[in-house]
Amino acid sequence: MEPECGLALSARKVEYLKFIFETGGTVRTSEIASAFNVDPSTITKTLAELAAAEYIRHVPYHGVCLTKTGEQHAEFLVKRHRILSLMLVRNGLLPRDACNEASRFESQVTKKAVDRICHFMGHPRQSACGEITHDEDCLERGRGTQS
Amino acid sequence: MEPECGLALSARKVEYLKFIFETGGTVRTSEIASAFNVDPSTITKTLAELAAAEYIRHVPYHGVCLTKTGEQHAEFLVKRHRILSLMLVRNGLLPRDACNEASRFESQVTKKAVDRICHFMGHPRQSACGEITHDEDCLERGRGTQS
DNA sequence: CTTGTTTTTTGGAGTATCCCCAATTTTAAA
DNA sequence: TTTAAAATTGGGGATACTCCAAAAAACAAG
Structure with a gap:
């Protein structure tokens, strides 16, 4: 990757x-x-x-x-948005603000970073703006794998 | 503001x-x-x-x-970078990765958000990539002020 | 103090990502 | 089948980047 x-x-x-x-x-x-x-x-x-x-x-x-690819990618995009929003909420922002801030910058955050944050937060199922679903990649990543 | x-x-x-x-x-x-x-x-x-x-x-x-304005603004820019890097480190990223990710997206994060995150983290003095200095705005913000 | 090298600037041009308007084309409903 | 709505095409503009080649300025050395 x-x-x-x-x-x-x-x-x-x-x-x-x-x-x-x-x-x-x-x-x-x-x-x-x-x-x-x-x-x-x-x-x-x-x-x-x-x-x-x-x-x-x-x-x-x-x-x-x-397309199939588009759907898979969109799933990642939604998850990224929600993980980042949740991180912001957990760091002091109001849900609404968190969502707005995330929308502005999320396109610049790598999958690798999202997976690590997700892992760190314990693969949460609920964000400020919807449910979060987890893929294989994400569940594997973060423990020892620094790649 | x-x-x-x-x-x-x-x-x-x-x-x-x-x-x-x-x-x-x-x-x-x-x-x-x-x-x-x-x-x-x-x-x-x-x-x-x-x-x-x-x-x-x-x-x-x-x-x-x-200029004077430029210096004040640059102080904010550096602080923003460091607060966001620190938040990422505190959310599972390696310091180096945190710094790189932050550099990519920090330009899209408002001062308001930075002040709230900073407040939430307890106005830390040390980040992954340098010291953090705090201005008045920041020290006031975050408690009740939702503006 | 003039020559020659280095640094910087100017002018020109290209890519990418946005956006809108006007005109045309297609669809779909009456 | 006429017509109104929706979508597309073509043209144009803005911002934010980038590079290259040529001109200009600065500076150091002789």
Whole structure:
């Protein structure tokens, strides 16, 4: 695994991908556009990039859905957000603020770091903004493995 | 105080400003360029922007030094880095990794959040990467003040 | 005090990531 | 089948980075 694993997507793309994941199924351009208050044409362009990277399948004029890869990655993105939010809450922030701060910086935090924080916190199931599910990687990591 | 206080500078500018602060006195373009492994012309341009924002004074062909504002801000930047690094160490990361992760995302963390984390951690004097000094704002914040 | 080396700056250009508007295309409902 | 809504395309702009080549300034040595 590359050391910078988890930094492939920009902050904005992370937000869009999480939104698609959480909405579920086929998501329309207009849904994303209004959720983030940006012009639909901006969404179309970003979706094209996410599709090129094979995170989503885009049927023009109909909407997008996650690929298998996209879904796995989105699971990580959501977990990362929740682990970081929880860490902030456990370090003195209000849930709402924790969530906002995390959204701003989470795209810059590696998977390795998230797994270690997760392990340190005892693989919690509940965050400030939703449930946390744990993958194999995460459950293994953190004890002796400094890689 | 604006809610987004602390987000004025890009990640790169934060790094440059911290470097100028930590080097101290008058810093030359070439010093910054070699420290970050970028072309000197890139530094000249960024310094022009930092000078326009009045964080530094730039005497062409001679170097830059911090303004009063720049120095105060740099103190905050260094403290933010150290508080976040320390939080990561206290949440399971190795000091080196904590420092690297923090450098990547710190530019997106508000002063408000830093003050609360700092308060929560008991205004520590020592981080993974240096001493921490505390300002008035920080010592006041966090108890009841949710602003 | 002038030549030659080093440092810095200027000007030009490219990439990436955002964003919006206007016009066109497609879909879907009346 | 006409028409309104949704989506896309094409064009353009902003910010934040980056580098290279050429000009300018500084400085040291002779």
